[in-house]
Amino acid sequence: MGGLRDPAERRRGSAGMDAQAMLCGEVVVARGESPSSISARVLLIDGWPLLFRQYHGMRNGEGEDVDEHFLRTVAVSYFRKVSQVIHYSDPTHVSVIFDGSGARQARQGAITSARDVAERELQAMEKQSEQVFSSNVASTLRDLQSDISLLESISSRCAREFPQEVREAARAREGAKESSTHQEFNVAAERLSSSLETRVPLGSEPELASLASHAARMHEYVATAETAAAHDDMRVAQLGREYAESLQVFAQLMSAYADSVDDFSKEASEFTEEAVSKFTHYDNFPGYKSHREQGPVEVSMVFQMARERFDREDIHYVCLPQLEADDVIATLAVRARRQGARVDIVSSDKDFMQLIDAGTRLLKPGKKFAFPRKAPRFSYNEVLADAMDIVDESRFRTLFPGLQPSQHIDYLSLVGDAADNIPGIKHVGHKTALKLIAAHGSVEALVEHVRTLDNPKKRTDRMIKDGIETLLFGKELVKLSTNLALPPGDLVWSDMRRAPSLASA
Structure with a gap:
């Protein structure tokens, strides 16, 4: 990708693109081609975790007072980090996704509604x-x-x-x-x-x-x-x-x-x-995702400042009311794969491992999560691998021997997920979960097996039998929605083949 365009060229390039941007309510709209070829590379970025990380890192590290200047500095740094991820991922299409307003309340409302039913x-x-x-x-x-x-x-x-x-x-x-x-x-x-x-x-x-x-x-x-x-x-x-x-x-x-x-x-x-x-x-599950950080009001102010940069650089961001970023990303990833594109998902959320396949990777920001200030002496992939943990099919098989990525939700429902308050089954750890899934294939098959045992002798079987409904409902909660009704592809991602390089943004 080439260098940054000057503002006049950028305006000429975006003329007729009918760009619209609204915080947590609409999608930035631009006329870009959908990733419909096998050479297309789609990058989906989970926006809020990176924003929280940038804000708290600078707030704690610098001990800064929270004023407008500090917030704009965070916004600039956040956009620079996002642009570096985009640059070194070298995608053809990009979208940055955020939880929509009322997403958490909608999820709790769905659980309450299901409870009434x-x-x-x-x-x-x-x-x-x-x-x-x-x-x-x-x-x-x-x-x-x-x-x-x-x-x-x-x-x-x-x-x-x-x-x-x-x-x-x-x-x-x-x-x-x-x-x-x-x-x-x-x-x-x-x-x-x-x-x-x-x-x-x-x-x-x-x-x-x-x-x-x-x-x-x-x-x-x-x-x-x-x-x-x-x-x-x-x-x-x-x-x-x-x-x-x-x-x-x-x-x-x-x-x-x-x-x-x-x-x-x-x-x-x-x-x-x-x-x-x-x-x-x-x-x-009264506390499902309840302990996830709401974030101070200042973080929302940083987002509003950062979106101005997104608008100027023609980078799409998606923030749809009552929809969680996890489900939007999953839907977009599946949509892109069906169109023959390769997909990279940038997020620290392990739930996305269920989407990994031959053309989908999860890029998890590491503790360092830093990119070179100057032109690197290494390949872009090596730079990414240094900044993030890249989980592809091969890496997944190393982390979870014997499992397919689609079985990761079975794994999480057994071992639990502290990040989302999924309790799992007591005394079932990593190795035990791998053995159980390898033996039965899914938690549903495992449940059918345990139900046939009148007096289970193994402690694990007793624990599973006592927690059958928790296990099954936990799996439903960690399973991502991949069929949301979203706008067409050219409304939810930027076509980077027409866009500038963001390495020095």
Whole structure:
């Protein structure tokens, strides 16, 4: 790129470009070509972090009083830093992106809105859960009543056909030890009654009353059957054995009924828990990005001063109401890649690693973050590498062995992100997260695996099972939006092929 144009030439170059600039409300508009060829190189700069860094660096380093002269000095230094990044990145298209006014409130509003929707879903799901439970249990109790009717039929036959001495001998055994059949029946009946104690479906009271009546007489039935089975009369003994077998089958059915109701109850509880979690997990992130620096009023004043330089140098900046810079950058990056361009993102935010691919890099400003004042003896890439940490696909694989960039959001949801108040899972660090993602591919697959474990033995599995909703919602929060409705490309980036070099700005 050539040297700086003089002001007159710059005015001639920008004539007819209809430049507009507004703080956090509009986009600087200029007629530039979209990056639609494979040779295009798009540079997207996360504006606010660099501005905060420049302001606080000069404020703390110099101990300056905050007056207009100091703020203009910061603005000039900030623009110089941005222009150096642009110069050494050597892009064909550039855009500097800022959080729009109300972006944070909009994000919190979205979470609150989602919370309200989840609360309504919770009420609907709880009602559905109760309806399904009641329907299943009512059907089970109807089957139970049918079996009770069969038992009553057999009992009536036995009462008619058993000799008097059998019935008297059976009554004499009332104080004897309970039989295994009697015990099995009692355990199942108690379990069934306990499961239904607070959730008896309407209309099911007669079945439960019959069950209670027969539970009270079960010892009498068993004693009669066993006494008859030992009778000398072969016909009576056969009838006794059949009666005993019927009672044993009935006891087993009772156990199966109890299991069914327990299953229905468990399914209903899990269904309700899932519904509740959709409501409560919004409360797990009350501080999402809340501790990100708002910045003093002076920083906004510096921005207004810096944008004057952006306007003069035909550098686009984007600041759209209620949109966070992260999502705008992600949308622009994906748009540029679809058009065949290569993309560099300048930001310290690790969330952008999810966008890295063969043509997208993340340039993270280093501690030094300084550029040579004179013409460098090295290549532009070497200058950039000295000032910033360049994370491309190769570097990403070194930092996160076995992971694809698209899986970085799974990684962050597991280990957490202090910068955005994402809690992650306790006791899950870098190595553990890599192993879990390598084994399961995503947190969704990991969650499905953990849900199959009734009593996880590993501490990590227990922690994940206890924090499933936190894990899943955390992933949603760190996932960047890539499909925002933004203006066309030529309205959101400068075409640097028509612009001056900014190295000495």
